[in-house]
Each structure stands twice: as C-alpha cells, then as structure tokens.
Amino acid sequence: MIKLKEAFKDKKAFVAFLTAGDPDLETTEKLIYEMVDKGVDLIEIGIPFSDPIAEGTVIQEADLRALSGGVTTEMIFDMVGRIRSDIKIPLVFMTYCNVLFGYGTDKFVKRCSEIGIDGLIVPDVPYEEKEELLPYCRKYGLELVSFVAPTSHDRIVKIASEAEGFLYIVSSMGVTGVRKEITTDIGEIVRAVKAVSDIPCAVGFGISTPEQAKNMSEQADGIIIGSAIVRIIAKYGRDSVEPVGEYIKSISSAVHGS
Amino acid sequence: MSKGRFGIHGGQYIPETLMNVVNDLEKAYNHYKDDEQFNKELTELYNEYAGRPSRLYYAEKMTKDLGGAKIYLKREDLNHTGSHKVNNALGQALLAKKMGKTRLIAETGAGQHGVATATVAALMGMECEIFMGKLDTERQALNVYRMELLGAKVHPVTSGTMTLKDAVNETFREWVSRVDDTHYVLGSVMGPHPFPTMVRDFQSVISREIKSQILEKEGRLPDAVIACVGGGSNAIGAFYNFIEDKQVRLIGCEAAGKGVDTPENAATIANGRLGIFHGMKSYFCQNEFGQIAPVYSISAGLDYPGIGPEHAALKDSGRAEYVPITDDEAVNAFEYLSRTEGIIPAVESSHAVAYAIKLAKTMEKDKIIVINISGRGDKDVAAIARYRGVDLHD
Numbered sequence: 078m079i080k081l082k083e084a085f086k087d088k089k090a091f092v093a094f095l096t097a098g099d100p101d102l103e104t105t106e107k108l109i110y111e112m113v114d115k116g117v118d119l120i121e122i123g124i125p126f127s128d129p130i131a132e133g134t135v136i137q138e139a140d141l142r143a144l145s146g147g148v149t150t151e152m153i154f155d156m157v158g159r160i161r162s163d164i165k166i167p168l169v170f171m172t173y174c175n176v177l178f179g180y181g182t183d184k185f186v187k188r189c190s191e192i193g194i195d196g197l198i199v200p201d202v203p204y205e206e207k208e209e210l211l212p213y214c215r216k217y218g219l220e221l222v223s224f225v226a227p228t229s230h231d232r233i234v235k236i237a238s239e240a241e242g243f244l245y246i247v248s249s250m251g252v253t254g255v256r257k258e259i260t261t262d263i264g265e266i267v268r269a270v271k272a273v274s275d276i277p278c279a280v281g282f283g284i285s286t287p288e289q290a291k292n293m294s295e296q297a298d299g300i301i302i303g304s305a306i307v308r309i310i311a312k313y314g315r316d317s318v319e320p321v322g323e324y325i326k327s328i329s330s331a332v333h334g335s
Numbered sequence: 336m337s338k339g340r341f342g343i344h345g346g347q348y349i350p351e352t353l354m355n356v357v358n359d360l361e362k363a364y365n366h367y368k369d370d371e372q373f374n375k376e377l378t379e380l381y382n383e384y385a386g387r388p389s390r391l392y393y394a395e396k397m398t399k400d401l402g403g404a405k406i407y408l409k410r411e412d413l414n415h416t417g418s419h420k421v422n423n424a425l426g427q428a429l430l431a432k433k434m435g436k437t438r439l440i441a442e443t444g445a446g447q448h449g450v451a452t453a454t455v456a457a458l459m460g461m462e463c464e465i466f467m468g469k470l471d472t473e474r475q476a477l478n479v480y481r482m483e484l485l486g487a488k489v490h491p492v493t494s495g496t497m498t499l500k501d502a503v504n505e506t507f508r509e510w511v512s513r514v515d516d517t518h519y520v521l522g523s524v525m526g527p528h529p530f531p532t533m534v535r536d537f538q539s540v541i542s543r544e545i546k547s548q549i550l551e552k553e554g555r556l557p558d559a560v561i562a563c564v565g566g567g568s569n570a571i572g573a574f575y576n577f578i579e580d581k582q583v584r585l586i587g588c589e590a591a592g593k594g595v596d597t598p599e600n601a602a603t604i605a606n607g608r609l610g611i612f613h614g615m616k617s618y619f620c621q622n623e624f625g626q627i628a629p630v631y632s633i634s635a636g637l638d639y640p641g642i643g644p645e646h647a648a649l650k651d652s653g654r655a656e657y658v659p660i661t662d663d664e665a666v667n668a669f670e671y672l673s674r675t676e677g678i679i680p681a682v683e684s685s686h687a688v689a690y691a692i693k694l695a696k697t698m699e700k701d702k703i704i705v706i707n708i709s710g711r712g713d714k715d716v717a718a719i720a721r722y723r724g725v726d727l728h729d
Contacts, residue, residue, distance in 0.1 A: 127626040128495060128612065130507045131350045137494055150624045174348055174611040179625015201348045201611070205337040209348075209611070224351035228514065232354065247352055251512030 079167045081196050081220050081242035084119035085277035090243075090299030091290075091332045092279050093325065094121040094171060095306055096139040098148025100314045102156045108310070111322045113164055116329030120164075121198060121301070124153055124172035131200040133254030135304040139311060150180055158192035169196040169222065169242075174209065182213050190217035196242045198222045204236050225270065225278075226250070227261045237270040243277040244270055246297060248284065254304045256283030263296040287331035294332045302328060339528020342651050344644035347527040349614045353507075356514045361529040363434045368536060373433065380425045381540065384458065385415045387422075389541075391548035391705070397675050404558065404698035406691060409545050409707045411569065412680065416451045418710030419541060419569045424451035424520055426537035428459055431518035438462040438513075441520040442506040444471055444499035444565065445636035445683065446478025447710055448522030453487035463487040466505045468498040471635045478714055496629045499565070499639045503613055523566025524643035527614030531644050538572025545705055546576050553703060559584040559694065562707040563686040564657065565601070565637035567646045569709035574655060584656065586694075587646060588686040590632030591659035601630035603642040604650055604657035610641075617647040633662040633722065636683040636710075664689040666722055669712060681710035682718065 084090040093112050097105050105122075112120055125140035125148065132140070157168065170189065177185045177199065189197070196219055202209055207221065214221045220242035225233055227250055237244060246266055248259045267278050280293045281301030294300045309324055310317045338361075339345045347357060367373040381387040390410040398406045411419040428439060439456045440463070443449030449465040456463035465482050469491040472479050482489050495501035503526075510519045521530045524538070542560070549557055560577055562570035564587035577583040592600035600606065603618050610619035612627060620628040620640040632638045649655035665682055668689035673679045680688055684707070691706045698704070712719075720727050 128500065128504050130504050130613075131352075131511070133508075134494075141495075144626065175619070175621065175625040175627070177625070178609075178611045179621055179623070200350045201614075203347065203349060203351050203354050205347055205354070208337075226350070226352040226354075228352055228355045230355060232351075236351075250352060250514065252508045 078218050079195050081119065081167050081169065082277055084167050085243065085298050089294040089332050090118040090277065090279060091116065091329055092119045092121060092299055092301040093117040093306055094123060094301065094303030095310065096123040096125055096136065096143050097153045097156070098125060098143030098146055099139040099307070099310055100142060101146055102148060102152060104315050104317065106156055106160055107318045108321055109160065109164065111318050112325055113166055115322050115325040116333060117166065117325060118299070119167045119169065121169050121171040121303070122153070122157065124150055124170055124176050126173040126176050129173060131252055133252040133304060135307050135311065136253050139307045150176060154188050154192055157194065161193035167195045168193065169198055170194055171198040174199055174201045177210065182210065186213040186217045186219060189219055194219065196220035196222055198245065200224065204232065225266060233266070233269045234273050237274045237276060240274060240276050243279050243299070245301065246278050246280045248280050248282045248293070253282055255285040255308070259283050259289065259293070263293060267297050287327050290328045291331040300332060339532060341531070341645040341648035344615065344617045344647040345528060345531060346616050347614060348611050348616070349527045350511065352511050357527055363430060364529050364533050367430055367433055373429065377426055377429055380429065381422070385421045385425060386413060387540065388544045389413050391545060391552065393552070394676050397672070400675060401692060401695040403695040403700065404702035404704045405700070406695055407549065407557070407703065407705045408678065409541060409573065409705055411541060412684070412708045412711035416447070416454050417713070418447040418451065418681065419538060419572060420448040420451035420522060421454065422540055422572065423522065423534050423537040423568060424448065424455045427518065427520045428455040428461065432459055432461070434518065436516055436518040438517045439520050440464045440466070440506055440509055440517055441522055442499065442502035443467045443522065444502065444638060445634065446471065446475040446482070446714065447636060449482050449487070449489070450478055450485070452520045453482040453485035456487060457485045464509070465489045466492050466502045466509065468492050468496070468502045470497040471499065474635050474718060475714060499635065500627065523568040524571045524645060525566040525613060525615060525641060531615065534568055535571045535575060535645060538568050539575040541569065541572035541707065542574060542576035545573065549703070549705065556580055556583050557703040557705045558698070559586055559704045560707070561586045561588065561687045561691050561704060563588045563637060563683045563709060564642060564646060565590070565639045565683065566641070567643040569707055571643060571645055573707040578654060585649070585654065586690060587655055587657045588660045588690045589657055590634055590637035590686060591661045592631045592633070594661055595659045599631040600659070601632040601638050601640065602659040603640065605659045612641060615644045617644045618642055633665065633718065634682040634686065636681070637686065658690055660686040660689045666719060668692060669715070669719055678708065679712035680708050681712045682715040684709045
C-alpha cells in the first residue's frame with residue numbers, strides 16, 4: 078500500500094483519470110504505463126458505471142463505450158493486479174457506490190487491497206453516508222477520498238477534519254467536463270481546509286489547458302484532469318497512447334515546472 | 336445511519352455538490368409542512384385549482400360482472416392535468432416559491448409529471464424545463480406538445496436507455512449546475528432524503544380522502560387498496576393512511592412487461608436486489624456487477640429500474656404485497672375498464688385494474704377493494720392502438 082499523500086510530497090501533484098476498458102483494457106494498461114512515464118503522480122482508474130450522474134457527456138460516453146465493449150469489474154481487478162508491481166505511484170479506483178455494493182462492498186474492498194489499490198473515490202457517497210464504505214476501507218487499509226464543493230461552506234470543517242488521503246476540491250458547480258474558465262475562489266476553499274487540516278488539496282472539474290493546470294496547482298496542492306484526457310482517448314482509441322502521452326507531458330511540465 | 340431512512344432503505348447518496356441544496360430543502364420543508372398559512376394555500380390549490388377531493392366511485396357494473404368483492408375507483412384521473420402527479424407538483428412548487436426559487440426542473444416518464452410541473456410553473460409564474468427520455472418523447476408525443484403549450488422547455492434525453500432513469504440522471508446533472516434559483520421537482524417517492532418523505536406527504540391526500548369517503552359510503556375500511564408502482568408515488572399516497580390499519584391489504588402492481596421471466600420487464604421487487612442509486616438505498620434491477628439494468632414496460636411511467644425506499648421497507652416488513660402485471664394483462668384491463676365503466680384509465684393505472692380483476696373474483700361479495708386510478712388514459716390511446724396493430728394515421 079502506498080499512502081496517497083506520497084503523490085504530493087515535495088511537489089504539486091498531477092492526478093490523472095481514465096476510464097478502464099475504454100476502448101479496451103489492453104489500451105488502458107498501456108495508457109497507465111505512459112501516464113507514469115510522462116510524469117503523473119497519482120492515477121484514478123475509473124470503473125465504468127451505467128449511470129454516472131456526476132459526469133458530463135465525455136466521461137458518460139467513455140463509460141458506455143467500456144461497458145458495451147464487455148469490460149467488467151472482475152476484468153479490471155485482474156488487469157490492475159497484473160501491472161501493479163511495475164507502477165510506483167499511488168493508484169485509486171473512481172466509481173459509483175452501486176458498483177461496490179452490487180459486487181459486495183467487503184469483497185470489493187478486499188480485492189482492491191489484494192491487487193494493490195490504495196484508495197477509493199466514490200462521488201455519490203457524501204460525508205453523511207461514508208459509514209457505507211469507511212469500515213471496509215479501514216479493515217483493508219484503503220484511504221477513502223472526500224469531496225469539497227463550491228457549495229460546501231459550513232460543511233468544510235467537518236469534512237476536512239476527518240478527510241484522509243487527499244481532499245478532492247470540486248472547482249465549479251455542475252458535472253465533470255472541460256470548462257473555458259473557473260470562477261470559484263479556490264484559494265478561499267483551500268484556506269478554509271488548511272485551517273483545520275494539513276490534508277493535501279487537489280482541484281478537479283474543468284481543467285484542461287496547461288495554463289489552467291499551472292494556475293490551479295498554484296492555488297492548491299495539486300490538480301486532477303479527467304475529461305480532457307478521456308476526450309483524447311475517445312478521438313484516437315487504440316492509437317491514443319502517443320497523443321495522451323504528449324498531453325500529459327505538457328500538463329506535467331506546467332504543474333511541476335520543466 | 337443517515338437521515339431519511341425507511342428500515343435500511345433511503346438515505347442521501349448524492350454528490351457533495353448537492354448536499355447543502357438538499358439540506359436547505361429539508362429545512363424549508365420541515366418548517367413549512369406544519370405552517371398553517373402554507374397548508375391553507377396548498378389546500379386551496381388542491382381544491383380550487385386541481386379539483387380535489389377526487390371522487391371515490393362505486394364501479395357497480397365491474398363489480399357485478401366480476402361477481403366478487405365490491406370495487407371502488409379512486410378517481411385521481413379526474414384531477415386537473417389528468418393524474419395524481421399534480422398533488423406533488425403543487426406542493427413542491429409552492430414550497431420552492433416560498434424558498435425564493437424562480438425556476439423548476441423535472442424529469443418525466445409518461446409525461447404526466449412533466450405536464451403537472453409545467454402547469455404549476457405556468458400558474459405560479461416560474462420558469463420550467465423538463466427532461467424526458469427521447470424514447471418517451473416519441474411514445475408520448477402529445478404530452479411533449481402539452482408541456483410546450485404550457486410554456487415549458489422540453490429536453491429529449493439521449494443518454495443511456497433514453498427513458499425515465501436517464502431523464503432522472505440528466506435532471507440531477509442540470510440541478511448540480513444551477514442550484515441557486517432552481518428547484519428540482521422530483522416526481523416520485525424516490526431520490527435522496529427529503530424527497531421520498533416530502534413527495535409521500537403531498538400524495539398522502541389520496542389515502543386521507545379514500546378513508547373518509549369509504550367510511551361515509553360503507554361505514555368501514557376497505558379490505559384491499561390496489562395501486563400501480565413505478566417509483567411508487569401514487570401507491571404510497573393511496574397506502575399511507577392505511578399502514579396502521581393492519582386489516583387493509585396494500586397491494587402494489589409493478590410492470591412485468593413481456594413477463595418477469597423475460598429480459599423485458601421493470602419488475603423491481605420480483606427481479607431486483609438491494610442497491611444504491613439515484614440517491615437512495617432500495618431495490619433495483621441490476622446485473623451481478625451493480626450495473627443498472629435496462630428495463631421495459633409498455634407504460635412509460637412504470638419503466639423505472641428502482642422503487643421508492645418506503646415501498647422497499649413495506650416489502651421487507653410484509654406490510655405491503657407487490658405483484659407483477661404484464662403488458663398484456665394491463666392492456667386487457669385498459670380495454671375492460673373503458674368498455675365496462677366508460678372510464679379510460681392510464682396504462683400505468685391499468686396494471687392496478689388488472690390485478691383487481693384477478694383478485695375481486697376470489698373474494699366474497701361483502702368485501703371491498705379500492706383501486707387507485709392514478710391517471711386518465713387519453714395519452715395512451717395511440718400506444719394501445721399500436722399494441723393492437725391498429726394504425727391510426729392512414
């Protein structure tokens with residue numbers, strides 16, 4: 078197990094997302110290696126869900142492509158288990174609650190720990206419902222990532238003081254997807270978090286350009302990019318390793334300084 | 336356990352982005368539900384605008400024809416906009432207005448909830464946008480035009496199975512992106528707390544009326560109350576005030592489509608298992624990996640892979656029974672009630688009529704059944720004609 082905070086050690090972290098099985102698991106595997114090679118600090122592997130209500134169209138369509146390609150949770154476990162020892166950065170699964178619950182939450186988290194998954198991001202389990210997952214994460218040593226949104230206000234203190242791994246700061250209202258500009262005062266949210274906890278803060282939702290990545294990483298401890306990567310995968314399919322690599326490199330130098 | 340639980344079901348499984356919006360809604364609802372002025376305004380809207388109380392009609396011809404229990408029809412189809420959905424739409428719109436919201440959004444399956452929401456938005460001078468699965472906009476084209484006539488914008492939803500569940504997904508996505516001035520008028524007893532409780536309270540006017548009407552007509556409570564169940568709002572409305580009256584059987588009829596043993600059905604209790612989706616823990620049709628299953632019913636209003644959490648709890652406790660009714664049985668019942676009583680029920684409500692036809696025959700003549708006719712069937716005439724192979728257009 079690697080602690081998620083390792084990704085934030087002595088540098089701003091670049092967290093990258095991709096949907097497992099889009100367009101197929103073989104490509105996902107190559108993309109993970111490429112991401113590590115080009116400077117990603119933590120990878121969020123999305124287990125596709127039939128009805129991802131927090132996602133914009135880009136990731137919704139990726140989930141659909143992966144599921145219609147026949148990928149299952151079991152196949153994703155096998156793929157990750159096979160490559161885990163080669164990958165030296167933290168890996169987390171991002172998926173929806175019913176994917177865990179339908180598989181059996183205990184069994185799911187146990188499998189995660191066996192294959193070397195370090196944490197879970199489950200957007201439809203808020204603070205009030207975290208008992209649904211937390212006891213299992215404790216039992217098997219995974220970290221459960223919490224969210225803070227522009228509407229969290231008075232909730233920030235309780236969320237941040239109990240958060241583990243890193244805190245996922247939602248940059249703007251709405252679903253995931255590329256945005257031209259981010260108007261939320263991220264600095265203010267980060268300051269509210271830091272007042273009660275030293276947990277690393279990573280900003281996600283809407284970041285796509287190196288400029289946005291640089292700007293956002295300066296206001297927090299790291300940034301998360303999903304849709305912009307998935308869009309490249311959608312465009313190039315099995316040939317996406319090279320263009321994704323180039324894109325990752327450009328973001329990585331913006332975040333880490335080249 | 337978090338808030339809004341019915342046994343193990345319910346809860347608030349939603350993204351953090353929505354938590355404070357839902358908390359504000361809960362606070363406002365808890366304040367206004369016991370507010371005298373709010374209730375006075377709502378009752379006036381129910382009575383003067385929606386035409387409540389709806390009639391409890393003794394279906395004498397049907398009773399004699401079946402030769403068993405005495406059958407009463409709760410005529411929610413006679414409400415303004417043609418279904419029970421207006422009860423909830425009026426309640427939520429009035430609450431939203433009190434909260435200072437100026438825009439209503441809603442999902443719709445058959446279009447009845449969309450029409451009800453568009454109607455009250457027009458009445459209260461609020462903006463309105465409706466999300467409807469593309470497949471349903473085709474099945475229920477007339478209702479799309481009705482909503483537009485009422486001033487609403489209708490968005491056909493092209494994601495997923497393009498039906499009710501996808502319309503719910505899309506309305507949640509819209510709500511997350513614009514919470515300040517917008518209230519999501521959720522149409523059924525589902526979703527995150529406080530929706531299942533709030534919608535049930537607004538719909539419980541149905542069983543409150545049934546109870547006083549049947550006591551007046553028969554001097555006693557019915558032996559069974561029968562209603563169709565998709566998400567379950569008309570059923571919970573018809574059941575709620577009888578839950579403590581253990582002698583009253585409560586029977587929910589879910590859509591078995593082409594049969595519970597075929598892949599094409601929406602029978603959540605018969606085929607679903609415990610899951611967490613659309614903000615709640617309840618029963619859902621899903622595969623072994625927790626992927627929500629595509630469901631099917633001739634009725635767009637019952638074509639939903641889950642069931643409200645209070646129904647799931649009533650199922651667990653055994654207080655209510657849930658039975659599957661196929662397309663064929665529902666269509667036969669649709670035609671039967673039209674011919675026998677001159678009442679064309681919604682194809683959703685026809686599922687309840689179909690079970691009553693089976694049940695009444697097995698009961699003594701001194702027994703009483705109440706069927707909740709949740710909506711009228713005008714919207715379904717074209718679909719039933721198609722089902723029977725009649726082409727209405729050439």
